[in-house]
Amino acid sequence: MSTTMLKPFLEIVDRSNGMLLRPFGIASLACAILIAAAIASPIETQIYDARTNQWYNYDQTVAFRYFEQHGEVPTEFKRQIVAFRTAEEPGTIIIDGNRHFLYLVLPDFKAIRYGIGVGKEGFGWAGIVRVGRKAEWPRWVPPAEMVARDPNAAKWAGGMPGGPDNPLGARALYLYEGGRDTIYRIHGTTQPWSIGLNISSGCIRLQNDDIIDLYNNVKVGAKVIVLMQGAALYKGV
Amino acid sequence: MAFIRPGQGIRAIVTGTAILTLTACAGGRNTPEETIRTNVRTAPAELQLACASETVTRLQxxxxxxxxxxxxxxxxxxxxxxxxxxxxxxxxxxxxxGTVLSVERA
Known part of the structure; x- marks a missing residue:
């Protein structure tokens, strides 16, 4: 939806009040409508192609091809230190699921930013949880719902030992809420090209080098804030 | 080593600089600073959290x-x-x- 399409509606609102709406009010109203439209359609990542001067949806095919050609993810999704003004304590993890970034808060208004993959449509979530435990080369036990819908997961219903083929990758941080396992994890991956995508069953995935770095810098008990607009709030399992 | 006549070197430098400048401008004109974005421009995470905190405070x-x-x-x-x-x-x-401009009930 473009702002041009909104213009007649805004003019009607303007006349009905018998006065000029403040530009800020108009912009806010337009934004509210745009936001409502955004909730209705999923927020998607796009990548710029300098050869065509155009933006393209960053879907699984494009992401896989990009990784094949460059041997790495786009620059924005690489680990980097960024300015980050927050009142949250250093050591807190803040996840922006819509933009596919995970921030580890550092002192002096800085953060380490990592690229992530998040839950596909219907599997994303938002909430405030904690790191309940950590594991190196974690064993993967697919939850019952995943076993029921995914034949690949069903093969490992009894658990898959940790290792390079394990979908949890090199490390895992287990997310707890009120002392209970949420079944969600922050973990590594065997699919490094999938960073930047909505692809998982609700877990947050990082490249293996990145999850090792995060694992080494996060303590059990660390607060984890998951922001994901358009997704349901975590309300327990 | 080739000999350069007086004035020829300066002309070459000026011409070369002009070409480089034009090329750089043409190349950079349409190239965005970021190569990744979302189709909907959501607020950065730090601003979302700052607003959440301020909303709790102002609305008690x-x-x-x-x-x-x-x-x-x-x-x-x-x-x-x-x-x-x-x-x-x-x-x-x-x-x-990060300056909160307003907080209101919708």
Missing amino acids: LGDEQLLPISSGEVTPNVYRIDFNTKGGPAFCIIDGS
């Missing part, structure tokens, strides 16, 4: 923990962030520097 929501349900850019570098509070919907307007 006690220990309620707010998470945004939506956000978007109202005007360049100014964002509106929407919340569902126990007392109903509310929104917060914040600029890119």
